[in-house]
Amino acid sequence: MSGPRRRSTRRKSGLSRRDFLRRAGGAAAFGALPLLPGCGSSDPIGGGGDAEFLHGIASGDPLPDRVILWTRVTSTAEHVPVSYDVASDPEFRHVVQRGSFTTDAARDYTVKVDAAGLQPATTYYYRFRAGGQTSPSGRTRTAPSGAVERLRVGVVSCSSYAHGYFNAYRKLAQRPDLDVVLHLGDYIYEYGTGEYGDARPYEPDHEILTLADYRTRHAYYKREADVQAVHRQHPFIAVWDDHETADNSWRDGANNHTEGEEGEWALRKAWAIQAYHEWMPIRTPDLANPERIYRSFRYGDLAEFTMLDTRLIGRDLQASMLDAGSINDQGRQLIGEPQRNFLATTLAAAGGVKWKFLGQQVMFGQLRVGLPELSLVTNIPVEQLRALLQGLPLVSTGGLIINTDQWDGYRAERQRVLDLISGLDLDNVVVLTGDIHSSWAMDISEDPNNPLVYNGLTGEGSRAVEFVCTSVTSPGLEPLNPIAGALRLLNPHMKYVDVARKGYLLLDIVPERVTGEFWYVDTIDAVSENESFGTAFATEDGSNRLSSAGQTEPRTDAPALVA
CATH class of the missing domain: 3.60.21.70 (Alkaline phosphatase D (PhoD))
Known part of the structure; x- marks a missing residue:
């Protein structure tokens, strides 16, 4: 839905819907890969060399045998190795998968892994580790078959x-x-x-x-x-x-x-x-x-x-x-x-x-x-x-x-x-x-x-x-x-x-x-x-x-x- 427009913009000739309603007094009614070279981080790097998970964790795009796991690491290191665990229980007593991923400034220190080999219609718990720190744990679910x-x-x-x-x-x-x-x-x-x-x-x-x-x-x-x-x-x-x-x-x-x-x-x-x-x-x-x-x-x-x-x-x-x-x-x-x-x-x-x-x-x-x-x-x-x-x-x-x-x-x-x-x-x-x-x-x-x-x-x-x-x-x-x-x-x-x-x-x-x-x-x-x-x-x-x-x-x- 449209929000306000502060600058002029080139559009088709003629009065736009937004302009018409504004003049009429009713505008309020209607009114995972480095694709390009990196050019700046999203926030200041800090933490004295230890990794921090300031932006939480997430999962998405579930299939019957896999799901995307995501996080972002704040670190002073040029390259940051990150490991992850996937478990069948929230206490991580039964880890079913472990893996690793290395992130850097080219991808804004984000981490995205496609955790495969999982069972359909199953709830899993996951977490990340880097630089001696452990992320919060997350909960995800695969699609059924x-x-x-x-x-x-x-x-x-x-x-x-x-x-x-x-x-x-x-x-x-x-x-x-x-x-x-x-x-x-x-x-x-x-x-x-x-x-x-x-x-x-x-x-x-x-x-x-x-x-x-x-x-x-x-x-x-x-x-x-x-x-x-x-x-x-x-x-x-x-x-x-x-x-x-x-x-x-x-x-x-x-x-x-x-x-x-x-x-x-x-x-x-x-x-x-x-x-x-x-x-x-x-x-x-x-x-x-x-x-x-x-x-x-x-x-x-x-x-x-x-x-x-x-x-x-x-x-x-x-x-x-x-x-x-x-x-x-x-x-x-x-x-x-x-x-x-x-x-x-x-x-x-x-x-x-x-x-x-x-x-x-x-x-x-x-x-x-x-x-x-x-x-x-x-x-x-x-x-x-x-x-x-x-x-x-x-x-x-x-x-x-x-x-x-x-x-x-x-x-x-x-x-x-x-x-x-x-x-x-x-x-x-x-x-x-x-x-x-x-x-x-x-x-x-x-x-x-x-x-x-x-x-x-x-x-x-x-x-x-x-x-x-x-x-x-x-x-x-x-x-x-x-x-x-x-x-x-x-x-x-x-x-x-x-x-x-x-x-x-x-x-x-x-x-x-x-x-x-x-x-x-x-x-x-x-x-x-x-x-x-x-x-x-x-x-x-x-x-x-x-x-x-x-x-x-x-x-x-x-x-x-x-x-």
Whole structure:
């Protein structure tokens, strides 16, 4: 989701969506390898020669026989040998694997090992040692194989350090029965202190532009207590969104990047990607192409998680809100042909898997706002809005498209994905989305406002479902609160909308159904242990539509958390 823009930037001619809403008075509503030579460490080296583990430990990208283990060492040595242990118990009485890794400044002293030879569906405990010091111990879990009865999955996105405390991470860290946590992007934010939120300061205090800047920002996040806590307890499967580089980024630029004044976009993007691979527990899918992050994870016969990149690798420039004829251009792409081919191959191979999840960044389903609702938000009279917007392709019987950064701005690409699902005759496709800092649950239809295509009362005509998880802290769409009810009326495929509360999504996955539970923390203004259950929706096997559901029960046989 877009944040503020301080500098000018070259975009298509015409008034942008952000500029229009700002002038209208409603902007707040919408508003693992050295890839390049090292050019500076992420924090001061110290410790008198002894290694320190200041940035915690993490694990990620679990497969049935392996998982990525990560840490970062602070040391004065030029090269630092690091050893690691993997055990079947939290006391490390039964060590099943030992290994070593040497790190240095070229990779910012990060450590990433692919611990192989493990057993499927098994919880392991791990730790690192270097320079006479031992890291905290962590807990991870491999993916299952074969028949799987149940999975529990946490889903998060959009953790702006400057907007408050990561209590959602804290509460996820306290859930022992999670198999994995999916992070759908905006793990870090690129702004300087006070530029977008002022609850907590950043390091560095300026907008991050260089490799050293991106490394320092990742390091700053990894020193945060709740970030360390959730990584210690659960493996992550993560993808980036825009703020891992810059606001509203696309293949060849970003809204928050001025070519020349802020350097070359291609170099800034490469530095951001390098720091991400260094600092995140991710298995690089293609060593020859670090820009590729899309990949897939199979959890036995129950679930396939295909993680897509709707941000950097294939995206064309976003259409301006008031010059948006291109949204109907058949050639416009959001994920690009190579990634689309990967998705087709993955979905075709997942035919024997019950549930197919698409983890990605921006809202897939349609979002429309009527002129009366837009008038209420922008304080512009309806007739003036009608005259201003007359003849634009954004106006339809279903209302006004208000966000061309999401799939609404790439309609042909969305149709290609829907055609792919239809052509493969797939049921049980569940889209998982972040980015918009609010909670939504909806059916997916080609034309939800056409009663001949989709029945909003019964869900007949729905092809898939979508859960949009809220943010960890990033500001939501609070100005839309007065029209939240109207949004559901204008968008009959939407079953739930909450535009303000912060927290996470919990998925309970069994062969008969997938249940998505929305959990909310009580505040982000201070550290808090309080959370509450919001609501739940489920999709039944073969139904391809959502219905209201109750809260699911936690697993009682979950392995112990690390202390």
